[in-house]
Amino acid sequence: MTETPVSEMSFEAAMRELEQVVSRLETGNVPLEESIALYERGASLKKRCEHQLKAAEEKVAAITQDAGGNAVGTAPFETE
Incomplete structure (x- = not known):
């Protein structure tokens, strides 16, 4: 566990520490x-994530919708 305030943690750091907390509690x-x-x-940590x-x-x-709420600039995801 780190001493870093949760509010300053990146998503990745918070997830890593949350996994450690769960593991210790288990x-x-x-x-x-x-x-x-x-x-x-x-x-x-969970709340932060x-x-x-x-x-x-x-x-x-916001990036993928225009002002009317319609999807723009996106294509369906296709798998082979």
Whole structure:
């Protein structure tokens, strides 16, 4: 776990730390007080990731829609 404030973390850093928190909690070998602190940190990390994903989705939507809400400059994704 880092000491970096969650509000200053990149999406990738927050996800990495969230995965570490979950892994530590899943072991069940963490004292109660530490478990509570980890859970609180994990909740903050989750919220940060959700916020950053929502912001990214809004940016993509703004880029791919015109003023009328119609998709522009996009083509269907095709797989071979």
